[in-house]
Every structure is written in C-alpha cells, then in structure tokens.
Amino acid sequence: MNREKIELTTVQKTMLATLYARALDSRARYSVLHDRTAADVVEHVDYDWRKTGTRAPWDAATLALRGRELDRWTTEFVRAQPGEVTVLHLACGLDTRAHRLGPPPSARWVDVDFPDVIDLRRRLLPEPGGDYRMIGASVTDEGWLEEVPADRPTVVVCEGLTMYLHEEEGRRLIRSVCARFPSGQLLFDCFSKRLIRYAGKMSWLGMGIAPRAVLESWHWGIDDPHELETWQDGLEYVDDLYVVDVPDLGKLPAAARIGLRLSAHAPGGRDAGRLLRYRF
Ligand SMILES: C[S@@+](CC[C@H](N)C(=O)[O-])C[C@H]1O[C@@H](n2cnc3c(N)ncnc32)[C@H](O)[C@@H]1O
Structure with missing residues (x-):
C-alpha cells in the first residue's frame, strides 16, 4: 500500500495530534467519539505519530470529550432552527465533524483551513455528502468569507484554533463573521491567559504539555468571556464549559x-x- 507522506508547518501539523487522539480514542474500551x-x-499516513506528543489515555480522552461537546452544541443549534442553516467549521484540519454529525438536508456545511490542509483533506477523507464544500484559506485573510453565502442563520464552530491566533486576529474574525450572517452562534474552545503565558516556560523546563514548537505558537488566551461581548454589538455570551467538567468523566479509564x-x-x-458559546 502507498502511504501518504505529510509536509506541513508546525501549526498545521497540530491537526495530526488531534486526529491521532481521536484514532486512539476509537480504539479505547470506552470510546467517546467512535x-x-x-x-x-x-x-494510511506515513508519519511517526509519536512525534505528535499525543498520549493515551489522557490526551485521547480529553480531546475526544472536547470534540463531543462541540458536536453537541452544533447539533443543538441546527435542530433549533426552523429553516435552512449554515455550519461554518473553521480550522477543520482532518476532523470528521461533518461525518460524525451527518447534518440534515436543511444544512449547508463549509469546512475551512489552510490550502495545503484542505488539499490533504481532499486526498485522505471521503466527502460526507449533502451540501458540503471546503475552502482553503487562512481565516485571518480578507475575502474568503465572501465565498460563504450570507443567506441563513449560521453556526461558526472551531476547535483548537483560537490559541494559534493573535488576539487582534481573533477580534477581527469574530467581528467579520457576526457582521456577515443574519444571526447565529459562535462555538469554540480556548485556553486561559495563564496557560498561554506559562506554556513556553514549561516547555523550556522539559515539562511541556505539547512539543515546544507548538507551545511557542500559542498566543491568545481568554479569561473573561464577557470581554468579547464588548468587541461587537449584538454578540452575547450564552454559556461555557470547563474541559475538566465535561459530562461522563466517570466513564473514562482510571488514568485519564x-x-x-x-x-x-x-x-x-x-x-x-x-468551551465557549455565544449568540449573535
Ligand atoms: C489543533 S489543530 C485542530 C484541527 C481540528 N479542529 C481538530 O480538532 O482536529 C489546529 C488547526 O487550526 C488550523 N489553523 C490555525 N491557524 C489557522 C488559520 N489562520 N486559518 C485557518 N486554519 C488555521 C491548522 O491548520 C490546524 O488544522
């Protein structure tokens, strides 16, 4: 069998860590995402997966639980809408959220990531079917958002993105999606400012929770979710969930x-x- 080789930059490669976590989770006795x-x-990929730094059962379980809660919020939004909706999944990497959720015919699904990530996605993943499309772009670039029709309530979901943006980039992104769509929700995970500040130091002490190059790519942390409400009229904080509070922790392997x-x-x-949830 010809195995695919991967050449990506540090930030793009982080999707391999989350992909590998979901693969490990799928093999666990209590699998969260299957x-x-x-x-x-x-x-199918020729890669030394140990380099991702992802460990079972700890990372596999926590990343899968984080993904499952964002899946749940996305589904809640789609089901609550009486008519057609758009799901805008930013920084999709090789995540199979669209495959897992099997969105109804009333949903348009758009997956967005850097162009080379989207190329890889086209080669490695089957398309989920339905009204599905992909956009290869940096979410910090101008222009890509115009490729997404602005005609429907839109849920914008992103997992593992905010920490790789600078705060100003995050602010511009939030403003532009809120301004484009008639209404919707923003669902994403974030790290605390303290974690971002100490991540680099921990890596120098050899106590890294991720490879050093990854820790050095973390920039934006959020402590007060209400701060973002001041960035855009109509943006309203709905609720949040600490990763350590996600349901079903009791079912995880003892080590996790x-x-x-x-x-x-x-x-x-x-x-x-x-995890943070906003409406606009
Ligand atoms: C930790 S991975 C998460 C991938 C996916 N959400 C998952 O959970 O498997 C971070 C992802 O963010 C993407 N990313 C980071 N900065 C981005 C940007 N400015 N524009 C688009 N994608 C970006 C990377 O390419 C990578 O796929």
Missing part, C-alpha cells in the same frame, strides 16, 4: 480520570481549557 475514520486515516481530577485541583488547572 471515530473509525480517524483511525483509518492514521493507518485521575489525571483530569488532579489537573482540576492544580493552580490554574480548572480554568486552563474551556
């Missing part, structure tokens, strides 16, 4: 469960990672 497609892609509980009690551990 993402067999992720496992198939991992088998204990690790999560310990991190919840470490200084700054509880609010280090969070």
Whole structure:
C-alpha cells in the first residue's frame, strides 16, 4: 500500500495530534467519539505519530470529550432552527465533524483551513455528502468569507484554533463573521491567559504539555468571556464549559480520570481549557 507522506508547518501539523487522539480514542474500551475514520486515516499516513506528543489515555480522552461537546452544541443549534442553516467549521484540519454529525438536508456545511490542509483533506477523507464544500484559506485573510453565502442563520464552530491566533486576529474574525450572517452562534474552545503565558516556560523546563514548537505558537488566551461581548454589538455570551467538567468523566479509564481530577485541583488547572458559546 502507498502511504501518504505529510509536509506541513508546525501549526498545521497540530491537526495530526488531534486526529491521532481521536484514532486512539476509537480504539479505547470506552470510546467517546467512535471515530473509525480517524483511525483509518492514521493507518494510511506515513508519519511517526509519536512525534505528535499525543498520549493515551489522557490526551485521547480529553480531546475526544472536547470534540463531543462541540458536536453537541452544533447539533443543538441546527435542530433549533426552523429553516435552512449554515455550519461554518473553521480550522477543520482532518476532523470528521461533518461525518460524525451527518447534518440534515436543511444544512449547508463549509469546512475551512489552510490550502495545503484542505488539499490533504481532499486526498485522505471521503466527502460526507449533502451540501458540503471546503475552502482553503487562512481565516485571518480578507475575502474568503465572501465565498460563504450570507443567506441563513449560521453556526461558526472551531476547535483548537483560537490559541494559534493573535488576539487582534481573533477580534477581527469574530467581528467579520457576526457582521456577515443574519444571526447565529459562535462555538469554540480556548485556553486561559495563564496557560498561554506559562506554556513556553514549561516547555523550556522539559515539562511541556505539547512539543515546544507548538507551545511557542500559542498566543491568545481568554479569561473573561464577557470581554468579547464588548468587541461587537449584538454578540452575547450564552454559556461555557470547563474541559475538566465535561459530562461522563466517570466513564473514562482510571488514568485519564485521575489525571483530569488532579489537573482540576492544580493552580490554574480548572480554568486552563474551556468551551465557549455565544449568540449573535
Ligand atoms: C489543533 S489543530 C485542530 C484541527 C481540528 N479542529 C481538530 O480538532 O482536529 C489546529 C488547526 O487550526 C488550523 N489553523 C490555525 N491557524 C489557522 C488559520 N489562520 N486559518 C485557518 N486554519 C488555521 C491548522 O491548520 C490546524 O488544522
């Protein structure tokens, strides 16, 4: 079998860590996402997956739970709309969110990531069917948003993106999506400012929670979710969820469960990672 080789920059490569986490999760006794497609892609790519730094069961479980909660919020939005909707999935990487959720015919689904990531996605992943399209662009560029029709309520979901943006880029992105669509929601995960500040230092001390180059690519942290409401008229914070509070932690393997509980009690551990939901 010809296995695909991967050449990407540090930030783009981070999608391999999350993909590998979902592949490991799919093999776990208590699998959160059952993402067999992720496992198939991992088998077809010629890459030393240990380099991602992703470990089972800890990373596999926490990343899968984070993904499942964003899946749940996305589905809630789509089901709550009486008519047609758009799902705008930013920084999709090789995530199979569209495949997992199987959106109804009333949904248009748009996956966005850098052009070379989208090329790889086209080669490695089957298309999920339905009204589905991909856009290869940086979300910080001008212009790409005009390719997404502005005719419907839109849920913008992104996982593992905000930390790789600078705050000003995040602010511009939020303003432009809120201004483009008639109404919708913004769903994303974020890290605390403290985690961003200490990530680089931890890596120098050899205590990295991710490879050093990745930690050095983290820029934007969020502590107060209400701060973002001041950036754009009509943007309203709905709720949040700390990663250490996601449901079903009790069903995880003991090592993941204990690790999560310990991190919840470490200084700054509880609010280090969070999911945020806004409406506009
Ligand atoms: C940690 S990965 C997460 C990928 C995917 N959401 C997942 O959970 O598997 C970060 C992703 O953000 C993408 N990304 C980072 N900055 C971006 C930008 N400015 N525009 C588009 N995509 C970006 C990377 O290419 C990568 O796919």
